[in-house]
Amino acid sequence: MAARGRREGRGLSDEARAAWLLLAPGLAAVAILFLVPIAAAFLLSLTDFDIYALGDARNVRFIGLRNYATLLADPLLWKALRNTAVFLFLGGPLTLGVALAAALLLHSPLARAKGFFRTVYFAPYVTTLVAVAVVFRYLYHPRFGLIDRGLALLGIAPIDWLGDPRWAMPAIVLLAVWKNFGYATILLVAGLQAIPESLYEAARIDGAGAWQTFRRVTLPMLAPTLVFLGVITTIGYFQFFAEPYVMTDGGKPLNATLSVGLLMYKSGFRWWNMGYAAAVAFVLFTLVLAMTAVQLLLARRRDA
Amino acid sequence: MSRTARGLVRNAALLVGAALALTPLFWMVSASFMRPGEASGFPPPWLPSRPILGNYRDLFTRLSIGRALANSLILSVGATLGVLLVDSMAGYAFAKLRFRGRDRLFGLLLAALVIPAPVAMLPLFLMLRAAGLVNTYVGAALPSLAGIIGIFLVRQFALSIPDELLEAARLEGASELAIYRRIVLPLLRPVLATLAIITFLATWNDFVWPLVILTDDSRYTLPVALAGLVGEHSADIELMMAGAVLTVLPVLILFLLLQRQYVSGIMIGSVKE
Numbered sequence: 287m288a289a290r291g292r293r294e295g296r297g298l299s300d301e302a303r304a305a306w307l308l309l310a311p312g313l314a315a316v317a318i319l320f321l322v323p324i325a326a327a328f329l330l331s332l333t334d335f336d337i338y339a340l341g342d343a344r345n346v347r348f349i350g351l352r353n354y355a356t357l358l359a360d361p362l363l364w365k366a367l368r369n370t371a372v373f374l375f376l377g378g379p380l381t382l383g384v385a386l387a388a389a390l391l392l393h394s395p396l397a398r399a400k401g402f403f404r405t406v407y408f409a410p411y412v413t414t415l416v417a418v419a420v421v422f423r424y425l426y427h428p429r430f431g432l433i434d435r436g437l438a439l440l441g442i443a444p445i446d447w448l449g450d451p452r453w454a455m456p457a458i459v460l461l462a463v464w465k466n467f468g469y470a471t472i473l474l475v476a477g478l479q480a481i482p483e484s485l486y487e488a489a490r491i492d493g494a495g496a497w498q499t500f501r502r503v504t505l506p507m508l509a510p511t512l513v514f515l516g517v518i519t520t521i522g523y524f525q526f527f528a529e530p531y532v533m534t535d536g537g538k539p540l541n542a543t544l545s546v547g548l549l550m551y552k553s554g555f556r557w558w559n560m561g562y563a564a565a566v567a568f569v570l571f572t573l574v575l576a577m578t579a580v581q582l583l584l585a586r587r588r589d590a
Numbered sequence: 591m592s593r594t595a596r597g598l599v600r601n602a603a604l605l606v607g608a609a610l611a612l613t614p615l616f617w618m619v620s621a622s623f624m625r626p627g628e629a630s631g632f633p634p635p636w637l638p639s640r641p642i643l644g645n646y647r648d649l650f651t652r653l654s655i656g657r658a659l660a661n662s663l664i665l666s667v668g669a670t671l672g673v674l675l676v677d678s679m680a681g682y683a684f685a686k687l688r689f690r691g692r693d694r695l696f697g698l699l700l701a702a703l704v705i706p707a708p709v710a711m712l713p714l715f716l717m718l719r720a721a722g723l724v725n726t727y728v729g730a731a732l733p734s735l736a737g738i739i740g741i742f743l744v745r746q747f748a749l750s751i752p753d754e755l756l757e758a759a760r761l762e763g764a765s766e767l768a769i770y771r772r773i774v775l776p777l778l779r780p781v782l783a784t785l786a787i788i789t790f791l792a793t794w795n796d797f798v799w800p801l802v803i804l805t806d807d808s809r810y811t812l813p814v815a816l817a818g819l820v821g822e823h824s825a826d827i828e829l830m831m832a833g834a835v836l837t838v839l840p841v842l843i844l845f846l847l848l849q850r851q852y853v854s855g856i857m858i859g860s861v862k863e
Contacts, residue, residue: 298689304766305687312680312741316699319714319736324705326713391604396597399604405849406608409615412845412852414795416813417834420820421618424827430634432617464614472853473860514860517704525706528797532817547708547798554712555802567709574706 324571331564340558353565363566365541366549367573369455373526373545374577377459378519382512384463385470390504392471393478404475408468415465419532422461423448426533448534451542458529458543466522470515477511478504513585517578524574527551546570618838622646622831629827645832655836657808658815662837665727665800665811666793669734673789674782676735681744682774686751687766696745699738707733708798715802725805734793739859740785746858747781748774784855787848791841812837 298306331353338345357363388407392400410418425431426447434444447457481504489499505512527547530537536552537544546566554563621629623641649655683689684696714733715724723729751774759769797813804810810818816833823829845852 300766301687302689304770305683305689305692307767308679308683308687308770311676311735315676315732315735316702316738319733320705320707320710321702323710323713323717326717327709330713330716388604388607391600391607394600396593396600397604398601403604403608405846406611408849408853409842409845410611412791412795412841413615414813414837414841416795416797416817417837418614418618420816420830420834421614423820423824424621424629424830425614425617427630430630430632432613432634435634464611468611469856472856476857511860521704521706525708527708528813528817531797532820535821550708550712551798551802555715560712560716564712567712570706571709575704578704 327564327567330561331568333561335559335561335564337558340560349561353562354569357562357565357569362541362544362549363546363569366544366546369542369544370524370526370546372455373459373462374520374523376456377462377523378516380459381463381466381519382470382515384467385474385515386508388467388471389474389478392475404472407471410465411468413465415528416532418465419461419529422457422464423533426457449539451539454534454539454542458526458533461529461533462523462526466519470519473511473515474508477508481507509585509588513581516581520577520581521574524570524577546573615838615842618831618834621828622835624828624831626826626828629831645829646836648829649832649836653819655812655815655833658810658812659836661727661804661809662794662811662813665730666790668727669731669793670786670789672731672735673737673740674786677737677740677744677785678775678778678782679770680741682748682770682778684741684745685748686753686756686774699741703738711799711802718803724803725809727809729803730800730809730811731793733799734789737789740789743785743788743855743858744778744781748778751777780851781855781858783848784851784858787844787852788855791844791852794841 332348332350333339333346334349334353335346391397392403392407397403425433428434428444428446428449431447433447438444445453447453485503485507486499489503494502525547526545530543530545530548531551534543537548546569550563550566550570553559553566617636620637622645623643624635624638625640625642625644628635628638684692710733718724718729718732721729723732755773756769759773764772794811795813796811797817800811800814801817804814807815807818812833816830816837819833820830
């Protein structure tokens with residue numbers, strides 16, 4: 287609730303002055319280190335800023351939307367967008383699905399040692415992405431990797447996970463699911479605990495079965511948590527970068543794992559086409575905003 | 591199905607999940623103690639035939655990983671201290687002090703949370719380059735200070751500080767800054783512990799920004815150094831696993847020690863309508 291500042295004839299109250307003083311470092315940091323660079327990124331995307339401009343800023347020229355025109359005609363962008371879409375639409379639902387299953391198991395009154403399992407499931411989430419990507423790089427090895435060895439027990443022929451363009455993205459998705467499902471699990475368990483017992487009671491009296499109770503009580507009550515997780519996962523997965531950087535040496539095979547974030551990094555910091563890279567960044571920005579807006583709109587429509 | 595049978599199935603499923611979650615980490619630790627070449631034998635062994643420390647010794651002597659370990663530590667501690675100071679002040683001001691436009695400003699900050707941070711990266715690099723901060727700890731740590739989540743965490747917690755406490759101090763003539771330092775800061779301790787571990791882990795695990803801003807390998811953090819090693823020594827699996835252990839172990843231990851604080855922070859962070 288916004289309480290009006292106490293008006294004292296002229297100027298700010300002591301309280302308001304203190305507030306601005308305390309806010310100054312934080313707001314300055316957000317403005318200078320985040321908001322100004324975002325705006326500058328847009329301006330940068332309208333220039334031909336490259337390695338020559340890095341040497342001497344007089345070499346920068348304003349070229350309007352030409353970066354965007356080049357970018358939209360660049361097959362690498364479309365490749366990266368397709369890979370990012372796979373990551374998002376395969377990895378997102380898979381992560382939340384696994385998390386929901388784990389949360390339901392953990393919430394069951396029949397489950398033992400809940401604290402232990404919760405800690406174990408959450409542990410991958412706090413690990414360093416680069417380090418576990420290195421580990422998975424070897425786990426996916428077709429000859430001595432544990433994953434193909436496990437599949438062999440089921441009679442499945444070895445898959446060259448990271449060397450085969452068809453399997454490289456699914457491999458990266460599996461790493462993301464392994465690493466992130468624990469975070470969603472923790473939040474979903476909290477969501478399940480917040481559902482009042484009386485709702486289950488009522489469902490039981492109405493003669494609802496397990497599946498109906500899940501559909502009519504559990505899922506709707508979890509909806510806010512699921513929407514939050516959907517938004518967070520989308521924003522995070524859109525930016526995937528370290529996995530292909532470490533596991534597939536920057537997008538191999540045949541750019542089958544090139545991501546938008548990786549394309550931006552390579553354009554900007556490897557080839558020093560920073561104007562072009564900024565255009566890539568803005569395509570990413572626009573898509574993230576659009577996806578977030580769509581999810582929130584869908585959630586609102588459902589509530590109405 | 592009887593209740594006992596259902597209980598068995600569920601606990602078995604939980605155990606399978608735990609095995610899947612832990613196997614990669616277990617194999618990482620196990621392979622890090624194997625002799626060079628042992629992990630790529632066929633069939634791949636689960637445990638070293640005779641555990642050795644040679645891979646770790648190699649990392650510290652030949653590949654000077656100790657330097658990267660120190661860099662990671664310096665950077666993570668520095669960023670954490672900075673974030674604690676900045677966010678405790680801002681979070682308290684948003685929660686308890688009255689000034690015009692407060693709620694609108696806070697709403698704007700929250701809205702900015704949906705902006706993907708990498709978009710800021712290119713201009714930020716150019717700005718810090720102009721300021722001579724490329725390849726410095728300060729340059730690597732600065733963007734952490736622009737974290738909005740931390741301000742949000744502190745604010746949510748500070749809302750529970752009773753106004754009467756602050757009013758009483760004002761009546762006794764305490765200055766606003768003295769109130770922040772002597773009354774508010776001690777009360778914020780639980781949320782600051784939470785914020786500290788979250789920031790420490792995030793900085794420790796961060797990859798893309800250190801990769802961009804740290805150009806000299808004497809300044810590399812562990813993840814950047816490890817990614818570089820993979821490029822050169824990708825065939826030395828056992829060595830790579832030792833590097834992965836060194837990178838992951840500190841955060842894993844910290845998490846196990848301070849699990850409650852960490853998880854509570856994640857909970858607060860998720861209840862923003």
